[in-house]
Amino acid sequence: MTRVWLLAKVTLWEALRHRVLNVLLLFALAIIGTANFFSQLSFDEQLKFVKDFSFGAMTLIGVLMAVVSMAQLLPQEVENRTLFTILSKPVRRWEFLAGKCLGMALTLLLALVMMALVFGVVLKLQEKNLEQQILQQMQETVSLEEKAEAHETLQKIQAEVRDPYLFMAFGIIYGRWLLVAAVALLISTFSTSMLFTVVMTMMVYVIGHLQSTAREMWWHVSAGVSTITKGILVVVSLCFPDFQMLSGVDNIVVGAAPSGLDLFYILGYVVLYVGVAVGAACLIFSQREW
């Protein structure tokens, strides 16, 4: 485990110097910039929008980060010959790959934590801003009914900001990043170029959103389906990850968070799929020659 941890640390260290800060800056600018643009929406809708947009930005930026980082992981090591230096030492190939994966998973986790912190700060600032506006309205109004309504809005805003399910959303986003990263890693073990890995992974990502539909069709539709179509449905159902399963973040924004059991099922699926993908990547990698 020492060797895996050493390689993970180096990978994390390298990534920190290259990617995370740039990505964080981009993300921070994106959400801060958009947070105040939609004042025509009602107060609680403004917060919902900030959350929705931020989660969308986090998902997209993180997915891109995971794909690009993983796609260049092995080609970079081969090109720089660092791979030969490491593998000529008493390091098993699976240890090398596991170390690299762990390092990348930690990098993504760090990026998530940093994005979540920026998100939290922006949400808090927006809350303060909205609170001030409401308090001002309350001072200006004399009607008790309007005051009660404003008080209710204030409570809604506080509930939106202090929603514990936001942490669940971060977990689901992280799961999505890990799934994409695992797919990119698996493809990169037999790919000959980084571009091929990126394009293939993005294809898998898009098709993965249709995996549940393909699975439904495979299970329920049998008559009138050609063997080729059936074959495609089977391959998509069995080999492609189900990214639709990780769309619970949208439900959390609208206040319909998945149950604890659902979350357990989602995280279990992510762990299982990532485990199988990394295991397969290790098998292929152990046979590769340069």
Add this chain to the structure above:
Amino acid sequence: MVSIQMVNVSKRYTTSWRGAKVEALRDLNLEVRAGEVFGLLGPNGSGKSTTLKIILGLVEATSGQVQVLGSSIRRLATRQRIGFLPESPYFYRFLTGEELLYFCGRLCGVPKTKLSQRVDELLVLVGLEKGAKRALNTYSKGMLQRIGLAQALVHDPELVLLDEPTAGVDPLGSRDIKDLILRLKQAGKTVVLSSHWLDQVEEVCDRVAILHEGQKVLEGELKDLLAIKDETQLVVKHFQREQESEVRRALEQLHLEWVESKSVRRDLESLFIERVSK
């Protein structure tokens, strides 16, 4: 004692998805003895790198048997006893020289308690004490080569494989590396050296093998291979051209044949080292 033994080793690479193959090595038989400096020579594409990669377990031989230090290279315990310097090494460039040595030392299982002293020793050995705290991306090619050598030696291996160790290194650095190789030999290490610089190989190697188009065309002790057995060179001071006929006559009386006379020249490298190291 044999450090590396390769018996009828062939390697074919598949170069396209249609299955086209290129034969990089053909029936190579090679024996590297413990404690010697062995030179692996050959033009580009002759199979030197493939041979090193097979010895290191980075590629698998298509056929034949390979034994390294009496065992399979697949075993971690075997690799624990080997040090390797790749050609034009590019390590993790954000690490400092010192950090790289700690990283490699830990990967090779050197205990933390011994590592600090070992790293200091190696930095002195390769002359990088001053550059130890600098990031590798600020190193010159020669410094990278030196730190590469240090990382190959960090776990005190029995067998050291060096792929073009003096590539990109200035003559002074090159001299230091040659001295280091000779010191490794004195310490009882086995060194396998792959190089294009024949004069350097000549200076440090006990035995060499020449590869060409994936086959071994020559192998043997350097002193035997290079010696012209029935000729001896005499170096004379203050010789005048007019004295040549007298010398020829004297040689004839001894039933010896005059071959040639030429001025003794020093080589450019020794001149360079003398001037620059002043």
